[in-house]
Amino acid sequence: MKIKLILGDQLNIKHSWFNQVDDEVIYVMMEMRQETDYAPHHIQKVIAFFGAMRNFNIELKSKGHRVQYLTLDDQNNKQNLEENLSKIFKQHAADSFAYLEPDEYRLDKQLKIFCKTLSIPFEIDDAEHFMTSRTELTKFFEGKKQLILEFFYRYMRKKFNLLMHLDQPEGGQWNFDKNNRKKWKGSPKIPPPFIPDANNLLALKKIIEEQGVKTIGSFDQECFLYPLSRKQALKQLDYFCEYLLVHFGDYQDALHTDEVNLFHSRISFALNTKMIDPLEVVQTVIEFYRENKENIELSQVEGFVRQIIGWREYMRGIYWKEMPNYETTNALQNTNPLPEFYWTAKTDMNCLHQSISNSLEHSYAHHIQRLMITGNFALLAQVHPDAVDEWYLGIYADAIQWVQITNTRGMSQWADGGIVATKPYVSAAAYIHKMSNYCDSCKYDKKKRVGENACPFNSLYWNFLDDKKEFFSKNNRMAMMLRLLEKIPPEDLEQIKLRAAKILKKPDEF
Numbered sequence: 001m002k003i004k005l006i007l008g009d010q011l012n013i014k015h016s017w018f019n020q021v022d023d024e025v026i027y028v029m030m031e032m033r034q035e036t037d038y039a040p041h042h043i044q045k046v047i048a049f050f051g052a053m054r055n056f057n058i059e060l061k062s063k064g065h066r067v068q069y070l071t072l073d074d075q076n077n078k079q080n081l082e083e084n085l086s087k088i089f090k091q092h093a094a095d096s097f098a099y100l101e102p103d104e105y106r107l108d109k110q111l112k113i114f115c116k117t118l119s120i121p122f123e124i125d126d127a128e129h130f131m132t133s134r135t136e137l138t139k140f141f142e143g144k145k146q147l148i149l150e151f152f153y154r155y156m157r158k159k160f161n162l163l164m165h166l167d168q169p170e171g172g173q174w175n176f177d178k179n180n181r182k183k184w185k186g187s188p189k190i191p192p193p194f195i196p197d198a199n200n201l202l203a204l205k206k207i208i209e210e211q212g213v214k215t216i217g218s219f220d221q222e223c224f225l226y227p228l229s230r231k232q233a234l235k236q237l238d239y240f241c242e243y244l245l246v247h248f249g250d251y252q253d254a255l256h257t258d259e260v261n262l263f264h265s266r267i268s269f270a271l272n273t274k275m276i277d278p279l280e281v282v283q284t285v286i287e288f289y290r291e292n293k294e295n296i297e298l299s300q301v302e303g304f305v306r307q308i309i310g311w312r313e314y315m316r317g318i319y320w321k322e323m324p325n326y327e328t329t330n331a332l333q334n335t336n337p338l339p340e341f342y343w344t345a346k347t348d349m350n351c352l353h354q355s356i357s358n359s360l361e362h363s364y365a366h367h368i369q370r371l372m373i374t375g376n377f378a379l380l381a382q383v384h385p386d387a388v389d390e391w392y393l394g395i396y397a398d399a400i401q402w403v404q405i406t407n408t409r410g411m412s413q414w415a416d417g418g419i420v421a422t423k424p425y426v427s428a429a430a431y432i433h434k435m436s437n438y439c440d441s442c443k444y445d446k447k448k449r450v451g452e453n454a455c456p457f458n459s460l461y462w463n464f465l466d467d468k469k470e471f472f473s474k475n476n477r478m479a480m481m482l483r484l485l486e487k488i489p490p491e492d493l494e495q496i497k498l499r500a501a502k503i504l505k506k507p508d509e510f
């Protein structure tokens with residue numbers, strides 16, 4: 001009997017493994033404590049993963065495949081890969097084993113070590129999801145000093161012939177990023193989010209709780225927005241094309257108190273669990289654009305395509321290029337603890353309160369909330385990247401280490417010393433006010449740097465630049481910020497730094 005392992009983020013029904021039914025193959029899927037416990041995960045994340053795995057099990061069986069599925073509360077579940085697999089091998093007198101390339105370094109290593117102990121042959125197959133191989137980005141940038149996303153993105157556009165006219169970009173321009181910076185002020189109207197037909201998930205929630213899995217955040221069946229099958233994921237994609245794509249690019253960077261999703265697709269969970277694949281997503285979106293050119297501008301579509309074939313593939317390439325060293329990088333030598341309010345949303349800083357509340361309620365925040373609110377504050381507060389990673393890895397349903405750590409440690413915290421981002425994404429209140437309405441209903445004054453009601457982002461921003469100026473002294477992209485810092489009179493800077501020190505000492509009091 002051949003045993004083939006399917007991990008929780010490998011729910012790709014189109015994989016060649018499933019092209020034919022083979023009675024000599026048993027597919028194995030398991031809900032395990034090793035996966036629920038390596039970080040404190042959001043309850044919706046655990047429900048979403050197990051819910052999607054359970055549906056995948058049903059789908060495989062309905063197609064005639066043999067599947068052994070271990071639920072979390074199964075008496076026979078040893079709760080870790082090695083023991084479960086060893087037991088299953090014995091049970092079925094396994095004569096060979098196969099697994100799909102895991103996307104996480106942790107699981108990749110665990111399975112490689114396990115396979116060394118095996119007396120039966122094993123093989124590792126391609127997961128058939130990404131548009132690039134693990135090492136393609138490394139080869140692409142061989143000999144280059146900087147790994148510039150834009151070059152990689154153009155290579156991907158050409159390689160897959162997406163939005164191209166011969167070898168030129170459609171519309172005469174590769175990138176419409178500058179068009180993607182509108183503030184949303186109540187219009188255009190934002191359609192309600194796509195609500196998938198989910199199974200009743202309360203029974204699953206009960207099992208997770210009864211097994212004592214430690215989770216964060218809340219769960220409300222009515223507000224659960226994760227598709228748990230390929231069919232639902234495709235519907236979510238169609239919904240995006242039909243209702244959201246038209247303004248996606250324009251409001252990509254916008255933030256608003258009344259809106260959790262704006263025009264974002266919320267497709268990351270379906271993508272990261274491989275229920276749908278990136279090429280089909282961008283091809284569907286481009287096809288929809290071609291059929292609706294009179295209503296949809298190229299800039300909306302290009303913005304979306306860039307996120308998926310550019311950023312998403314780029315982050316995966318960086319991960320495999322830089323791991324395992326990446327997970328211990330801390331270029332700015334930050335050591336502060338993460339404020340407690342990241343777990344409760346109890347803070348008077350309205351931008352943080354809104355973004356963290358969203359995250360706790362929905363296991364979701366859109367990119368700019370992650371980057372320019374929670375990430376920005378953590379960096380300005382000089383929090384240790386380990387603590388920042390732990391939070392991001394647990395709280396978002398789409399968080400799998402390959403895409404979480406590169407975004408968090410790399411793009412957001414600059415802990416990798418500039419591999420992903422040429423300069424740190426930090427800002428004071430002015431940017432937050434420019435892109436949102438958060439400051440309008442905030443206790444703090446967005447214009448003030450010092451004084452009791454001064455916005456904490458302002459003093460922390462200048463304090464950060466002052467503390468880290470040595471690190472950035474040779475970084476051309478930081479030159480303007482550092483020149484502005486130099487222009488602050490010493491006595492003002494001293495006051496700013498006193499205010500920052502007070503905030504850093506007890507951030508939970510702000």
Ligand SMILES: Cc1cc2nc3c(=O)[nH]c(=O)nc-3n(C[C@H](O)[C@H](O)[C@H](O)COP(=O)(O)OP(=O)(O)OC[C@H]3O[C@@H](n4cnc5c(N)ncnc54)[C@H](O)[C@@H]3O)c2cc1C
Pocket residue numbers: 263264265266267268269271272304307308311312313315365366367368370371375392396398399400403404405407408411412
């Ligand atoms: C600090 C931080 C942590 C993040 N952690 C994760 C994570 O754990 N998992 C995750 O999938 N994304 C992560 N991102 C990237 C991005 O924020 C999410 O992919 C996005 O918010 C998901 O929502 P959406 O599907 O509505 O995205 P949309 O805005 O609709 O974008 C479409 C798709 O593009 C892809 N995409 C967009 N930006 C990125 C990016 N920077 N990196 C990789 N793919 C991208 C995603 O697959 C996304 O679904 C993180 C970003 C930051 C700044």
Ligand code: SF4
Pocket residue numbers: 348349350351352428429432433438439440442443444445446455456457
């Ligand atoms: S004033 Fe400062 S703390 Fe308040 S919402 Fe604006 S940026 Fe955030």
